Amino acid sequence: MGIISSSFVRNCWYVAGFSHDFPADRIESRKIAGDPVVLYRRSDGHLAALADRCAHRHAPLSLGRIEGDDLRCMYHGLKFSPDGTCVEIPGQDRIPDRSCVRSYPLVEKGGWVWIWMGHSDACDPGLIPPVCDFDDPEWVQSSGQLDYEAPYELINDNLLDLSHLAFVHADSFGATTGWSDRQPRHMLLDRGIRVERWIEAAPPIPPLPQLSASDTVDIRSCYEFHIPGIFLMRTSFHRTGAAKAANWGDPVDEELFAHYSCQSVTPIDMRRSRTLFSWGPGAAFGDRAMAQQMIAMADHAFREDKVIIEAQFANLDEESGVPMLATQADKPLTIFRGIMQKARNRERDGSVAEAAQAAVPTEVPPMAQAS
Ligand code: FES
Ligand SMILES: [Fe+2]
Known part of the structure; x- marks a missing residue:
């Protein structure tokens, strides 16, 4: 396959x-x-x-x-x-x-x-990737775990393309098409990739009690994805209009709320995987009870990922021979797959010390730019 x-x-x-x-x-x-x-x-x-x-x-x-x-x-x-x-x-x-x-x-x-x-x-x-420690004073974190009957690469792909939020998590997270209708910016790291996006005039994820149901925020979502499958995401909420004010770059408006999530994808074997995750608010914005509510929400949402990924794997297992269609949203996962393949190649070629070093591809597809 x-x-x-x-x-x-x-x-x-x-x-x-x-x-x-x-x-x-x-x-x-x-x-x-x-x-x-x-x-x-x-x-x-x-x-x-x-x-x-x-x-x-x-x-x-x-x-x-x-x-x-x-x-x-x-x-x-x-x-x-x-x-x-x-x-x-x-x-x-x-x-x-x-x-x-x-x-x-x-x-x-x-x-x-x-x-x-x-x-x-x-x-x-x-x-070791720079995950958020559970005793980090800046964040309040709770944790969870979910196993998949699917190869870890399909879960990496899922985390590397958050356009799926608008479709897989429309109900659980209340995610809108703002997650899918604008390509994120991305850049290479030593052993991974960084992806940055704005979602404008969107309902906050998680919902903020201090906002009414009709209020929206601009969401700044930035994550890093490191070898072999470590996802580190910082998200902040700002007033609607903050994305434009920042020219779709780093926020200049104050944060109304911020949260942080670390997720790891560990292969059990070639066909099964385990994810472990932490999520919670900035210490200035929430407490342990809020972190636990967020983890309950994440657990529900990740089970939505599990359904679609395991069904995707069942289709892939049939080896239809039909090629996949590439889209703009695939770029981060395509780049990360290149990084992983290069690391595999170095290990296969026997360069033990080199294999542990930065494994960035020598040729990188053109970066998608936020417009
Ligand atoms: S002592 Fe371990 S198998 Fe015999
Ligand atoms: Fe998801």
């Missing part, structure tokens, strides 16, 4: 979960980019991640037992340290070198858990 890649970008940080998904004394299993992974907290509270497959006869270590810092397989009792070294084989003194399991680098930061699925020599915490 042409638009679904046959491999993952591996030299990058995927979101394995939120910190609160991994309480002490609990063993969690995840499948990430096709790899079964077991995660648990060491006695000092740091998370460890190992291949969820015992070196002995491949039983899942997630059915094992935490012993201090180590994890014991509860089939025949092999014990592994957090770096994957086998430290005990019941009934024998000699521990062969190859009895280890793979360990994965992990970084836990601001409530997000990042896992490096690629070559350990290329691992660089500096490449």
Whole structure:
């Protein structure tokens, strides 16, 4: 199938979960980019991640037992340290070198858990995308999660083309065709793309209690999308007319309201994906109760995405041979797909260190400009 890649970008940080998904004394299993992974907290509270497959006869270590810092397989009792070294084989003194399991680098930061699925020599915490920490004083954030029976690339595509809001989310978000009738500006980042747009004289998303139902705002929506599927969106509301006053660039009018959302797309395997998301108001504009209302709204809206994306995947699965039609709105996702393909190519070509570096395409389609 042409638009679904046959491999993952591996030299990058995927979101394995939120910190609160991994309480002490609990063993969690995840499948990430096709790899079964077991995660648990060491006695000092740091998370460890190992291949969820015992070196002995491949039983899942997630059915094992935490012993201090180590994890014991509860089939025949092999014990592994957090770096994957086998430290005990019941009934024998000699521990062969190859009895280890793979360990994965992990970084836990601001409530997000990042896992490096690629070559350990290329691992660089500096490449973690700048998501909003849950303890960031500027924003109040709540969180959610949704799984898709669809490849992660289709979800990336969805987030890279917000013109779909006007159609998929017309009821849930009350989005108007203002989201689709003007092309956004976009620019390349080191490992992704930035997309900026104005939606003029539109109902606010989420609705603002201080406005009557007939009041509109100009919405400034800017997001970055980073390898491998990290979406960071800042949105602000301004008086109607603010877009024109700003010449459709950075706002010059005051913010009536602002909100921030981070969303991650993590492939489970080639056909399934997990999204984790945060959303909430600026601390100057709302509180935790508002953030929770917004997350409930997002959860409802993302289930609308899930319906159309899974149905799209079912169609793609039939491999009709009919080519897709490209539109102007496809530009950001086409560019991002180029960035991802270049990263895949570098990994395939074996340049481990280079693969982790900026992976921008050398040739970029012309930028669409807001008119
Ligand atoms: S399968 Fe794990 S100890 Fe045998
Ligand atoms: Fe959507």
